[in-house]
Amino acid sequence: MKSRILFTVLIFLSTLTFAQKMGKKNLEQRVAAIEDKMAIKYVVDEFSNLADTKEIEKQVMLFTEDGEVVSISGGKPSTPLKGRKQLQQAFSAFLSNFHTVYHQNAQQTIDLQGDKAEATSYCRVILVGNQNGKESKTTLYTIYKDSFVKENGKWWIKHRTSNFVHREQVDL
Template sequence: MKTLCFAIILSSLFTMTYAQKTVEERLQQIEDRMALKALVDEFSILADRKDVATQVLLFTEDAKVETMNNGQAVSALVGRKQIGDAFANFLALFEVVYHINGQQTVTIAGNKASGISYCEVTLVGDQNGKKMKTKMGVHYKDEYVKQNGKWLIANRQSTFAWRDVQPLGQ
């Protein structure tokens, strides 16, 4: 009888520990998903502010960014310096940069994750003396790495799916 009671108590303790660990793992996954969404949103907010110096810190030191347009790679950048220079040069072409982020899916495996995020970007700038508005549908295929407790973008493939250019106000 004592052996049976001991086995039941031991089994209960094991079950409680297992259940607690499952809750902790679930909580960590929720926190990681929220952090990854915040990372993508912060990237867009910093682009809108043209704060490239802070934006590049969202990438790993050796990050890679590939830009796709019409199914073709149009640029491949490696490292924060190259990424920052290219982003700054591009953003300087526009008076207004405005991102609206949409859906995101992520798969998390420990300190690594991958995901796809969708975004609509509006750019306002001068073209031949006329204010023009460019709207683009973009999706980012990302690989993330958690370093020192913080999620960073390690690889990004930016795909520009569509583009609409028209005079501002139309």
């Protein structure tokens, strides 16, 4: 009985906290915010799915026409990739090194700012292929920092920073 009461109190407090974060927004505004966050999560997940199936032409269409990607590896940023054509060339070249690509998306936070949004998403990327003449598996622990824009009712990635914070490689 005590655990039920405790559970009920915890649910009440978490609901109250969520409601406080929503401020004085009406139901329609709150539903719209939830829909926007779900749409942004879909874009991030779809990016990963399309990378896994190597559908790069579709993947780059998740970016604005002038979308930009900067990768950070070992604490050092790369030269920014700008525009869908450059993104497609770079993504295709990178993924051609691997026969198996697998993204596992985890926690995500989204800060909505009208028709713009900032998101942080954590991802583990597993890549299997021939590296230096040996079959190997590379695991990348990645934090994506994304800027989104909403145009004509659809969310697009405007800028992505891919921070590869840790890399593990094992021969198979």
